[in-house]
Amino acid sequence: MDTRPDLAAKDSEPHLGGKLTRERMLACALEMVDRDGIDKLxxxxxxxxxxxxxxxxxxxxxxxxxxxxxxxxxxxxxxxxDATDTDWVAQLRSVAHKYRGIALTHPHVVPLLVTRPLATPLALRPRGTLRPLEDILALLTRAGFSGADALHIYRALFGFLHGHILNELQEIVENPDETDDLLRLGLHRLPLHEFPHIRGLASTLASYDGAAELERGLDILLAGLRTATTTAM
Known part of the structure:
Protein backbone atom coordinates (compact mmCIF):
# COMPACT_ATOMS: atom_id res chain seq x y z
CA MET A 1 0.00 0.00 0.00
CA ASP A 2 1.39 3.41 -0.94
CA THR A 3 1.18 5.51 2.25
CA ARG A 4 3.16 8.45 0.97
CA PRO A 5 1.53 11.87 1.15
CA ASP A 6 0.30 13.50 -2.02
CA LEU A 7 3.07 15.92 -2.95
CA ALA A 8 1.09 18.27 -5.12
CA ALA A 9 2.97 21.10 -6.79
CA LYS A 10 3.49 24.02 -4.46
CA ASP A 11 3.35 27.64 -5.52
CA SER A 12 6.71 29.32 -5.09
CA GLU A 13 5.18 32.80 -4.68
CA PRO A 14 5.51 32.83 -0.86
CA HIS A 15 9.29 32.81 -1.35
CA LEU A 16 9.30 35.91 -3.54
CA GLY A 17 10.39 39.18 -1.96
CA GLY A 18 11.67 39.77 1.58
CA LYS A 19 15.11 39.22 3.00
CA LEU A 20 16.95 36.16 1.72
CA THR A 21 18.40 33.87 4.40
CA ARG A 22 19.95 30.40 4.27
CA GLU A 23 16.90 28.98 6.06
CA ARG A 24 14.51 30.54 3.54
CA MET A 25 16.62 29.36 0.63
CA LEU A 26 16.74 25.79 1.98
CA ALA A 27 12.99 25.75 2.64
CA CYS A 28 12.38 26.67 -0.99
CA ALA A 29 14.93 24.09 -2.18
CA LEU A 30 13.17 21.41 -0.12
CA GLU A 31 9.82 22.29 -1.70
CA MET A 32 11.36 21.96 -5.14
CA VAL A 33 12.93 18.58 -4.30
CA ASP A 34 9.63 17.34 -2.83
CA ARG A 35 7.83 18.35 -5.99
CA ASP A 36 10.31 17.57 -8.77
CA GLY A 37 13.08 15.39 -7.31
CA ILE A 38 16.77 16.03 -6.68
CA ASP A 39 17.82 15.95 -10.33
CA LYS A 40 15.61 18.92 -11.17
CA LEU A 41 17.06 21.14 -8.44
CA ASP A 82 16.00 12.31 23.92
CA ALA A 83 19.47 11.39 25.09
CA THR A 84 18.29 11.41 28.72
CA ASP A 85 15.68 8.67 28.23
CA THR A 86 16.42 5.80 30.63
CA ASP A 87 14.73 3.30 28.29
CA TRP A 88 17.13 3.20 25.35
CA VAL A 89 15.11 0.58 23.49
CA ALA A 90 11.91 2.67 23.61
CA GLN A 91 13.84 5.76 22.54
CA LEU A 92 15.38 4.00 19.54
CA ARG A 93 11.90 2.79 18.53
CA SER A 94 10.71 6.38 18.69
CA VAL A 95 13.66 7.55 16.59
CA ALA A 96 12.97 4.82 14.03
CA HIS A 97 9.35 5.87 13.59
CA LYS A 98 10.31 9.54 13.33
CA TYR A 99 12.87 8.69 10.66
CA ARG A 100 10.29 6.70 8.72
CA GLY A 101 7.88 9.64 8.97
CA ILE A 102 10.51 12.00 7.55
CA ALA A 103 11.18 9.61 4.67
CA LEU A 104 7.50 9.21 3.79
CA THR A 105 6.94 12.97 3.95
CA HIS A 106 9.98 13.68 1.79
CA PRO A 107 10.54 10.57 -0.36
CA HIS A 108 12.65 12.46 -2.91
CA VAL A 109 15.06 13.42 -0.10
CA VAL A 110 15.71 9.78 0.86
CA PRO A 111 18.70 9.47 -1.54
CA LEU A 112 20.30 12.38 0.29
CA LEU A 113 19.83 10.62 3.63
CA VAL A 114 20.94 7.18 2.44
CA THR A 115 23.69 7.82 -0.11
CA ARG A 116 24.72 11.47 0.17
CA PRO A 117 26.87 10.93 3.29
CA LEU A 118 29.13 8.68 1.20
CA ALA A 119 30.24 11.75 -0.74
CA THR A 120 31.17 13.82 2.32
CA PRO A 121 33.71 12.99 5.07
CA LEU A 122 32.12 12.82 8.52
CA ALA A 123 33.77 15.97 9.88
CA LEU A 124 32.76 18.00 6.81
CA ARG A 125 29.04 17.19 6.95
CA PRO A 126 26.61 19.86 8.21
CA ARG A 127 26.47 19.82 12.00
CA GLY A 128 22.72 19.23 11.96
CA THR A 129 23.12 15.94 10.10
CA LEU A 130 25.48 14.70 12.82
CA ARG A 131 23.21 15.63 15.72
CA PRO A 132 21.18 12.36 15.68
CA LEU A 133 24.43 10.35 15.76
CA GLU A 134 25.82 12.38 18.67
CA ASP A 135 22.58 12.17 20.64
CA ILE A 136 22.16 8.41 20.10
CA LEU A 137 25.75 7.83 21.21
CA ALA A 138 25.00 9.91 24.31
CA LEU A 139 21.80 7.92 24.94
CA LEU A 140 23.57 4.59 24.70
CA THR A 141 26.70 5.48 26.66
CA ARG A 142 24.46 6.79 29.46
CA ALA A 143 22.77 3.38 29.35
CA GLY A 144 26.15 1.76 30.06
CA PHE A 145 27.37 0.79 26.59
CA SER A 146 30.92 1.44 25.52
CA GLY A 147 31.45 3.98 22.77
CA ALA A 148 32.28 1.21 20.30
CA ASP A 149 29.13 -0.77 21.18
CA ALA A 150 27.01 2.38 20.96
CA LEU A 151 28.36 3.06 17.48
CA HIS A 152 27.67 -0.56 16.49
CA ILE A 153 24.04 -0.22 17.63
CA TYR A 154 23.64 3.06 15.73
CA ARG A 155 25.02 1.55 12.53
CA ALA A 156 22.86 -1.55 12.84
CA LEU A 157 19.73 0.54 13.48
CA PHE A 158 20.20 2.90 10.56
CA GLY A 159 21.35 0.14 8.24
CA PHE A 160 18.04 -1.58 8.97
CA LEU A 161 16.06 1.67 8.65
CA HIS A 162 17.54 2.55 5.28
CA GLY A 163 16.73 -0.90 3.93
CA HIS A 164 13.20 -0.76 5.33
CA ILE A 165 12.51 2.69 3.91
CA LEU A 166 13.80 1.79 0.45
CA ASN A 167 11.61 -1.32 0.50
CA GLU A 168 8.56 0.59 1.67
CA LEU A 169 8.92 3.26 -0.98
CA GLN A 170 8.85 0.51 -3.61
CA GLU A 171 5.47 -0.77 -2.41
CA ILE A 172 3.47 1.04 -5.09
CA VAL A 173 0.08 -0.25 -6.19
CA GLU A 174 -0.29 -0.29 -9.97
CA ASN A 175 -4.10 -0.28 -10.16
CA PRO A 176 -5.59 1.05 -6.87
CA ASP A 177 -9.19 0.54 -7.99
CA GLU A 178 -8.70 -3.13 -8.85
CA THR A 179 -10.11 -5.54 -6.24
CA ASP A 180 -8.03 -8.54 -7.23
CA ASP A 181 -4.65 -8.35 -5.45
CA LEU A 182 -2.78 -9.97 -8.32
CA LEU A 183 -4.11 -7.31 -10.69
CA ARG A 184 -3.73 -4.42 -8.22
CA LEU A 185 0.00 -5.04 -8.01
CA GLY A 186 0.41 -5.91 -11.67
CA LEU A 187 1.78 -9.32 -10.70
CA HIS A 188 -0.30 -10.98 -13.40
CA ARG A 189 2.41 -9.77 -15.77
CA LEU A 190 4.89 -12.22 -14.19
CA PRO A 191 4.88 -15.75 -15.68
CA LEU A 192 3.52 -18.14 -13.06
CA HIS A 193 6.08 -20.84 -13.82
CA GLU A 194 8.97 -18.40 -13.24
CA PHE A 195 7.68 -16.49 -10.20
CA PRO A 196 5.29 -18.79 -8.30
CA HIS A 197 6.35 -17.57 -4.84
CA ILE A 198 6.01 -13.86 -5.60
CA ARG A 199 2.62 -14.36 -7.24
CA GLY A 200 1.54 -16.57 -4.36
CA LEU A 201 2.19 -13.71 -1.91
CA ALA A 202 -0.03 -11.23 -3.79
CA SER A 203 -2.46 -10.80 -0.88
CA THR A 204 0.36 -10.33 1.63
CA LEU A 205 2.12 -7.82 -0.61
CA ALA A 206 -1.12 -5.93 -1.25
CA SER A 207 -1.84 -5.59 2.47
CA TYR A 208 1.63 -4.22 3.25
CA ASP A 209 1.63 -2.10 6.42
CA GLY A 210 4.84 -0.09 6.66
CA ALA A 211 4.46 0.84 10.33
CA ALA A 212 3.70 -2.74 11.38
CA GLU A 213 6.53 -4.07 9.24
CA LEU A 214 8.90 -1.60 10.89
CA GLU A 215 7.79 -2.76 14.34
CA ARG A 216 8.38 -6.41 13.48
CA GLY A 217 11.85 -5.60 12.19
CA LEU A 218 12.67 -3.53 15.27
CA ASP A 219 11.53 -6.36 17.55
CA ILE A 220 14.06 -8.67 15.93
CA LEU A 221 16.88 -6.12 15.66
CA LEU A 222 16.63 -4.62 19.15
CA ALA A 223 16.17 -7.98 20.86
CA GLY A 224 19.29 -9.26 19.12
CA LEU A 225 21.30 -6.14 19.94
CA ARG A 226 20.21 -6.20 23.56
CA THR A 227 21.21 -9.84 23.92
CA ALA A 228 24.53 -9.42 22.12
CA THR A 229 25.58 -6.27 23.94
CA THR A 230 24.43 -7.53 27.36
CA THR A 231 26.54 -10.66 26.87
CA ALA A 232 29.55 -8.55 25.89
CA MET A 233 29.20 -6.09 28.79
Missing amino acids: SMRGLARALGRDPMSLYRYAANKADLLDGVAETVLADLTV
Whole structure:
Protein backbone atom coordinates (compact mmCIF):
# COMPACT_ATOMS: atom_id res chain seq x y z
CA MET A 1 0.00 0.00 0.00
CA ASP A 2 1.39 3.41 -0.94
CA THR A 3 1.18 5.51 2.25
CA ARG A 4 3.16 8.45 0.97
CA PRO A 5 1.53 11.87 1.15
CA ASP A 6 0.30 13.50 -2.02
CA LEU A 7 3.07 15.92 -2.95
CA ALA A 8 1.09 18.27 -5.12
CA ALA A 9 2.97 21.10 -6.79
CA LYS A 10 3.49 24.02 -4.46
CA ASP A 11 3.35 27.64 -5.52
CA SER A 12 6.71 29.32 -5.09
CA GLU A 13 5.18 32.80 -4.68
CA PRO A 14 5.51 32.83 -0.86
CA HIS A 15 9.29 32.81 -1.35
CA LEU A 16 9.30 35.91 -3.54
CA GLY A 17 10.39 39.18 -1.96
CA GLY A 18 11.67 39.77 1.58
CA LYS A 19 15.11 39.22 3.00
CA LEU A 20 16.95 36.16 1.72
CA THR A 21 18.40 33.87 4.40
CA ARG A 22 19.95 30.40 4.27
CA GLU A 23 16.90 28.98 6.06
CA ARG A 24 14.51 30.54 3.54
CA MET A 25 16.62 29.36 0.63
CA LEU A 26 16.74 25.79 1.98
CA ALA A 27 12.99 25.75 2.64
CA CYS A 28 12.38 26.67 -0.99
CA ALA A 29 14.93 24.09 -2.18
CA LEU A 30 13.17 21.41 -0.12
CA GLU A 31 9.82 22.29 -1.70
CA MET A 32 11.36 21.96 -5.14
CA VAL A 33 12.93 18.58 -4.30
CA ASP A 34 9.63 17.34 -2.83
CA ARG A 35 7.83 18.35 -5.99
CA ASP A 36 10.31 17.57 -8.77
CA GLY A 37 13.08 15.39 -7.31
CA ILE A 38 16.77 16.03 -6.68
CA ASP A 39 17.82 15.95 -10.33
CA LYS A 40 15.61 18.92 -11.17
CA LEU A 41 17.06 21.14 -8.44
CA SER A 42 19.51 23.74 -9.73
CA MET A 43 20.90 26.99 -8.40
CA ARG A 44 19.38 28.82 -11.36
CA GLY A 45 15.94 27.30 -10.86
CA LEU A 46 16.09 27.98 -7.13
CA ALA A 47 17.07 31.59 -7.76
CA ARG A 48 14.09 31.92 -10.11
CA ALA A 49 11.72 30.58 -7.46
CA LEU A 50 13.12 33.02 -4.93
CA GLY A 51 13.09 35.95 -7.35
CA ARG A 52 16.83 36.45 -6.98
CA ASP A 53 19.93 36.62 -9.10
CA PRO A 54 21.61 33.17 -9.10
CA MET A 55 24.90 34.64 -7.90
CA SER A 56 23.24 35.90 -4.71
CA LEU A 57 22.58 32.32 -3.58
CA TYR A 58 26.27 31.54 -3.36
CA ARG A 59 26.42 33.62 -0.19
CA TYR A 60 24.38 30.86 1.49
CA ALA A 61 25.53 27.74 -0.38
CA ALA A 62 28.97 27.37 -1.93
CA ASN A 63 27.70 25.01 -4.66
CA LYS A 64 24.97 22.47 -5.36
CA ALA A 65 26.65 19.87 -3.15
CA ASP A 66 26.49 22.30 -0.24
CA LEU A 67 22.85 23.01 -1.11
CA LEU A 68 21.98 19.29 -1.04
CA ASP A 69 23.72 18.89 2.32
CA GLY A 70 21.63 21.80 3.58
CA VAL A 71 18.40 20.17 2.40
CA ALA A 72 19.34 16.97 4.26
CA GLU A 73 20.13 19.00 7.35
CA THR A 74 16.75 20.74 7.11
CA VAL A 75 14.72 17.53 7.13
CA LEU A 76 16.87 15.90 9.82
CA ALA A 77 16.08 18.80 12.15
CA ASP A 78 12.83 16.91 12.81
CA LEU A 79 14.71 13.80 13.97
CA THR A 80 14.93 14.58 17.68
CA VAL A 81 16.51 12.18 20.15
CA ASP A 82 16.00 12.31 23.92
CA ALA A 83 19.47 11.39 25.09
CA THR A 84 18.29 11.41 28.72
CA ASP A 85 15.68 8.67 28.23
CA THR A 86 16.42 5.80 30.63
CA ASP A 87 14.73 3.30 28.29
CA TRP A 88 17.13 3.20 25.35
CA VAL A 89 15.11 0.58 23.49
CA ALA A 90 11.91 2.67 23.61
CA GLN A 91 13.84 5.76 22.54
CA LEU A 92 15.38 4.00 19.54
CA ARG A 93 11.90 2.79 18.53
CA SER A 94 10.71 6.38 18.69
CA VAL A 95 13.66 7.55 16.59
CA ALA A 96 12.97 4.82 14.03
CA HIS A 97 9.35 5.87 13.59
CA LYS A 98 10.31 9.54 13.33
CA TYR A 99 12.87 8.69 10.66
CA ARG A 100 10.29 6.70 8.72
CA GLY A 101 7.88 9.64 8.97
CA ILE A 102 10.51 12.00 7.55
CA ALA A 103 11.18 9.61 4.67
CA LEU A 104 7.50 9.21 3.79
CA THR A 105 6.94 12.97 3.95
CA HIS A 106 9.98 13.68 1.79
CA PRO A 107 10.54 10.57 -0.36
CA HIS A 108 12.65 12.46 -2.91
CA VAL A 109 15.06 13.42 -0.10
CA VAL A 110 15.71 9.78 0.86
CA PRO A 111 18.70 9.47 -1.54
CA LEU A 112 20.30 12.38 0.29
CA LEU A 113 19.83 10.62 3.63
CA VAL A 114 20.94 7.18 2.44
CA THR A 115 23.69 7.82 -0.11
CA ARG A 116 24.72 11.47 0.17
CA PRO A 117 26.87 10.93 3.29
CA LEU A 118 29.13 8.68 1.20
CA ALA A 119 30.24 11.75 -0.74
CA THR A 120 31.17 13.82 2.32
CA PRO A 121 33.71 12.99 5.07
CA LEU A 122 32.12 12.82 8.52
CA ALA A 123 33.77 15.97 9.88
CA LEU A 124 32.76 18.00 6.81
CA ARG A 125 29.04 17.19 6.95
CA PRO A 126 26.61 19.86 8.21
CA ARG A 127 26.47 19.82 12.00
CA GLY A 128 22.72 19.23 11.96
CA THR A 129 23.12 15.94 10.10
CA LEU A 130 25.48 14.70 12.82
CA ARG A 131 23.21 15.63 15.72
CA PRO A 132 21.18 12.36 15.68
CA LEU A 133 24.43 10.35 15.76
CA GLU A 134 25.82 12.38 18.67
CA ASP A 135 22.58 12.17 20.64
CA ILE A 136 22.16 8.41 20.10
CA LEU A 137 25.75 7.83 21.21
CA ALA A 138 25.00 9.91 24.31
CA LEU A 139 21.80 7.92 24.94
CA LEU A 140 23.57 4.59 24.70
CA THR A 141 26.70 5.48 26.66
CA ARG A 142 24.46 6.79 29.46
CA ALA A 143 22.77 3.38 29.35
CA GLY A 144 26.15 1.76 30.06
CA PHE A 145 27.37 0.79 26.59
CA SER A 146 30.92 1.44 25.52
CA GLY A 147 31.45 3.98 22.77
CA ALA A 148 32.28 1.21 20.30
CA ASP A 149 29.13 -0.77 21.18
CA ALA A 150 27.01 2.38 20.96
CA LEU A 151 28.36 3.06 17.48
CA HIS A 152 27.67 -0.56 16.49
CA ILE A 153 24.04 -0.22 17.63
CA TYR A 154 23.64 3.06 15.73
CA ARG A 155 25.02 1.55 12.53
CA ALA A 156 22.86 -1.55 12.84
CA LEU A 157 19.73 0.54 13.48
CA PHE A 158 20.20 2.90 10.56
CA GLY A 159 21.35 0.14 8.24
CA PHE A 160 18.04 -1.58 8.97
CA LEU A 161 16.06 1.67 8.65
CA HIS A 162 17.54 2.55 5.28
CA GLY A 163 16.73 -0.90 3.93
CA HIS A 164 13.20 -0.76 5.33
CA ILE A 165 12.51 2.69 3.91
CA LEU A 166 13.80 1.79 0.45
CA ASN A 167 11.61 -1.32 0.50
CA GLU A 168 8.56 0.59 1.67
CA LEU A 169 8.92 3.26 -0.98
CA GLN A 170 8.85 0.51 -3.61
CA GLU A 171 5.47 -0.77 -2.41
CA ILE A 172 3.47 1.04 -5.09
CA VAL A 173 0.08 -0.25 -6.19
CA GLU A 174 -0.29 -0.29 -9.97
CA ASN A 175 -4.10 -0.28 -10.16
CA PRO A 176 -5.59 1.05 -6.87
CA ASP A 177 -9.19 0.54 -7.99
CA GLU A 178 -8.70 -3.13 -8.85
CA THR A 179 -10.11 -5.54 -6.24
CA ASP A 180 -8.03 -8.54 -7.23
CA ASP A 181 -4.65 -8.35 -5.45
CA LEU A 182 -2.78 -9.97 -8.32
CA LEU A 183 -4.11 -7.31 -10.69
CA ARG A 184 -3.73 -4.42 -8.22
CA LEU A 185 0.00 -5.04 -8.01
CA GLY A 186 0.41 -5.91 -11.67
CA LEU A 187 1.78 -9.32 -10.70
CA HIS A 188 -0.30 -10.98 -13.40
CA ARG A 189 2.41 -9.77 -15.77
CA LEU A 190 4.89 -12.22 -14.19
CA PRO A 191 4.88 -15.75 -15.68
CA LEU A 192 3.52 -18.14 -13.06
CA HIS A 193 6.08 -20.84 -13.82
CA GLU A 194 8.97 -18.40 -13.24
CA PHE A 195 7.68 -16.49 -10.20
CA PRO A 196 5.29 -18.79 -8.30
CA HIS A 197 6.35 -17.57 -4.84
CA ILE A 198 6.01 -13.86 -5.60
CA ARG A 199 2.62 -14.36 -7.24
CA GLY A 200 1.54 -16.57 -4.36
CA LEU A 201 2.19 -13.71 -1.91
CA ALA A 202 -0.03 -11.23 -3.79
CA SER A 203 -2.46 -10.80 -0.88
CA THR A 204 0.36 -10.33 1.63
CA LEU A 205 2.12 -7.82 -0.61
CA ALA A 206 -1.12 -5.93 -1.25
CA SER A 207 -1.84 -5.59 2.47
CA TYR A 208 1.63 -4.22 3.25
CA ASP A 209 1.63 -2.10 6.42
CA GLY A 210 4.84 -0.09 6.66
CA ALA A 211 4.46 0.84 10.33
CA ALA A 212 3.70 -2.74 11.38
CA GLU A 213 6.53 -4.07 9.24
CA LEU A 214 8.90 -1.60 10.89
CA GLU A 215 7.79 -2.76 14.34
CA ARG A 216 8.38 -6.41 13.48
CA GLY A 217 11.85 -5.60 12.19
CA LEU A 218 12.67 -3.53 15.27
CA ASP A 219 11.53 -6.36 17.55
CA ILE A 220 14.06 -8.67 15.93
CA LEU A 221 16.88 -6.12 15.66
CA LEU A 222 16.63 -4.62 19.15
CA ALA A 223 16.17 -7.98 20.86
CA GLY A 224 19.29 -9.26 19.12
CA LEU A 225 21.30 -6.14 19.94
CA ARG A 226 20.21 -6.20 23.56
CA THR A 227 21.21 -9.84 23.92
CA ALA A 228 24.53 -9.42 22.12
CA THR A 229 25.58 -6.27 23.94
CA THR A 230 24.43 -7.53 27.36
CA THR A 231 26.54 -10.66 26.87
CA ALA A 232 29.55 -8.55 25.89
CA MET A 233 29.20 -6.09 28.79
